[in-house]
Amino acid sequence: MKHYDAVVIGGGSAGLSAAVTLKKQGIENIIVLEKDGETGGILQQCIHNGFGLQTFKEQLSGPAYAERFIDQAAEAGVEVLTDTMVTHIGADKTIEYVNSTEGYAKIQADAIILAVGCYERSRGAVEIPGERPTGIYTAGQAQRYLNIDGYLVGKKVFILGSGDIGLIMARRMTLEGAKVYGVAELMPYSNGLPRNIKQCLEDFGIPLYLSHTVTHIYGHDRLERIEVSAVDEKRKPVPGTEMYFDVDTLLLSVGLIPENHLADEIGVVMNPRTRGPVVDENYMTSVEGIFACGNGLHVHDLVDFVTMEAARAAEGAARWLKNGSSAGRVIRTEAGSNVSYIVPGLLHTDAMPGNVEFFFRVTRPLDAGEIIVRSGEKVLRTLKKKKLMPSEMERVLLTKQQLTGLEDNLTIEVKETE
Amino acid sequence: MYDLVIIGAGITGTMLARKLSAFKLKAVLIDRENDIANEATMANSAIVHTGYDPEEGTLKGLLNVRGARQYEQICRDLHCGYKLTGAYVAACGEEEEKVQDELAERAEKRGIAYEWLSGDEARTHEPNLSKHVTRVLSFPETAVVYPWEVAIACAEVAVNNGTELRLNETVCAIDRTDSGWCVKTDKGEYETKIVINAAGVAADKIYGMVGDHPSFTMTPKKGEYFVIDNDVHYTDHIIYPVPTAKGKGVLAVPTVYGNTLLGPNSERVEDPDERGCTFAGLDYVRENLVKIMRNPPFNKTIRNFAGLRPSSSCSDFIIEEAPDAENFINVASIESPGLASAPAVADYVIEELLKDKLTWDKNPDARMDREAPVVMAKLSEEEKKAKIAENPLYGKIICRCEQISEGEIVDCIRRTCGARSVKGVKKRVRPGMGRCQGGFCEPRVLNILARELNCSPLDVVLDSPASRILEKENR
């Protein structure tokens, strides 16, 4: 069986960044396994601008951003296998994959980095009554048809869910000559980035119906009409508020879910909020030597953070390969009031490798808030911030000194302020 | 001149067509849908009931028991999934236990195996059984199949043996002729000696084309379901409440491919075209399942669906030569257990109704089995390697949820009765059945269909000929 020091599963922005960083760390014997025909992942279908402001200080399209990392990986001499799907990971860190040239093959890894991305919630997960004609797509599916295959899926469009892909598709389809009648969002606030609401909806006069959902689908062969209703505080449709739109296309942009099949199979402990693995400060999961990053860990809104996070996971993996596991006390991070989750979830406070940046999201929009980080009663850091949105990931940095030796679980809460 | 025209390519029509194809008969199977098994046979609980439920003296009782006993062999011959799950009928309290006693009595009479378990014993096997369940009547021989897979395989065998198949043809009129009947569709005419009406919810309409006063009317009842992701292991057995006058109740069913079905309700609908789910129906399922089950995994739903039971004004199956139309045979009102009964329904039609009407020379070239499709997931590592070496497309995974290769998709398009639509591919080899519901693989399946059918991607359909997926080329 072929042996690698580290195997990266997934060649999207996370996987490429992790691979490049591993090489920088002196871990030479590595491979990236990617199931698609090319690397770059989801970026390849995001042809709009808006990638890389933080990393490269310029606005790139998705494929252009991907290209930079594909080039870096090539320069660093990273071995990449495309059209190669990982089907199984064993507890002994053997990896089974399948492709057209080798058939089913098995390799042995010392460390594994999961960079497997996420998938879109489908209509099934949303439960919309009515018929099941053609004309209903997830936003990412429609995006792929348009940007990769070169086909428009419909002319009269409505969008359910205000996730970023849906917003971007609203603009894109409008520019391609389709009419977008509106976007319905179940929650009283949008799930998309404010800049996307502005640039993709408001600039085109597309209405956003907050606290609304699609309550019925009509059409036997092709979608003909949808019913949209307002919802109450319990998110139940309110009778009498029905509106009808005669559309041939309904795009769903109702959430992304980390792809956690492989991790699940080997019994990696999951966070029910992120639906990705629980990791420590080294981005190691509950299974020794298996690391996770990118959208497969928790869903990101900006690629720059994916790149950064993956680099840290690779550094963690490199450290583990050189020094073995972190010993000593382990504390947990806990989401306090107004916080939905925190990554990382565990900290070895006797063996902090360096500063740690915590990623988290708020549970609801807050005009202004104070971010408070504490361990037990001890306040470690406070930070005032305006405009906190669930759609935008928040970050807070704690230094190695602040974290070293902590005994009580670390809580992050956000207090609403005036 | 045909010997037989069979209207309806659901499980009833296809099972009959397969059995008839063992003989030298000229038969045509007609369906208005774009694929085999697109109606009741596509949307049901998929259970091969053993036959303890129907009342004594009914056709349902007789044919269910006989049909169920043939399934395992049929599925082996056709290389279709068959999973012997066993079933629990769960009673909560004394009143319901009395109903169980009646079922056990019927099972005893019909030679159907059963066992008794206390609530606690049953819970050690099925931890998600509600604590309110006091006693369980277990039927170890109950199984599940993939109903449309069986129907498609039956049609394939029949067509390979010479039966003609006409999809996308709606029967609009049936005229009497000197030698029998002329069946008229929107696309053609078929002179035939005998007509078999296996048209499911539309059986009364078809009968209405020949009889002046059809003796029954269809009264379809909708059943709605949740499909749960196959990463949830909810039950090993099929779990039923005790049946009531309204039917078998809301069940938990482990399917052949590891998903769980939760449902159905039973709601009379006026319009047989009304096939969608409703909030009320799904709520009914949610509220009733918890009477016998705990921890229902509704949050792991990957889709909902609804089916129409071809129920009629008659409570039993109607399998007879129409009293007012010679050589016109109704196989109607085939509601549950129509799937389980289908093999015996076919035997009954042949033995009791057709025996004296036709000559029964064996078709010497007929084969009742079909060639096994390549299913990569079932092969050993060595076999997989060999297959991929032979055809690299078997190494290209298209559906990541169910791990289906391009080779398997191509096969299902190319074989007899092959897929012609995205849904057709999904019915045959499952891409799109998993948690992403085709979000990832549908564009890829669409391109494979276009290539294999030698058409533009714009002409690839989801299901019916009018259900094109793409609107136009983007410049």
Ligand SMILES: Cc1cc2nc3c(=O)[nH]c(=O)nc-3n(C[C@H](O)[C@H](O)[C@H](O)COP(=O)(O)OP(=O)(O)OC[C@H]3O[C@@H](n4cnc5c(N)ncnc54)[C@H](O)[C@@H]3O)c2cc1C
């Ligand atoms: C539609 C959309 C719009 C966005 N817009 C912006 C924006 O405007 N600006 C911005 O900065 N960010 C944006 N983002 C966010 C950012 O680009 C993504 O979060 C980031 O690219 C995710 O990278 P990833 O590597 O984690 O996942 P992916 O790019 O999805 O990569 C995962 C890779 O793993 C592979 N894989 C999965 N399972 C296996 C397996 N079993 N075997 C082998 N390979 C496997 C997949 O094929 C895929 O290539 C957007 C995201 C999306 C989805």
Ligand SMILES: Cc1cc2nc3c(=O)[nH]c(=O)nc-3n(C[C@H](O)[C@H](O)[C@H](O)COP(=O)(O)OP(=O)(O)OC[C@H]3O[C@@H](n4cnc5c(N)ncnc54)[C@H](O)[C@@H]3O)c2cc1C
């Ligand atoms: C919710 C539900 C749950 C069920 N659960 C079970 C179960 O667990 N076990 C079990 O044994 N049974 C079950 N059943 C019953 C079983 O599904 C049916 O008995 C069986 O599928 C009926 O098959 P069929 O071929 O008679 O009808 P169908 O599959 O409906 O086939 C009839 C065909 O006729 C065609 N047709 C109609 N009109 C025309 C026309 N004018 N021209 C051409 N073609 C026409 C239709 O297109 C259709 O394909 C259930 C049914 C439902 C709805």
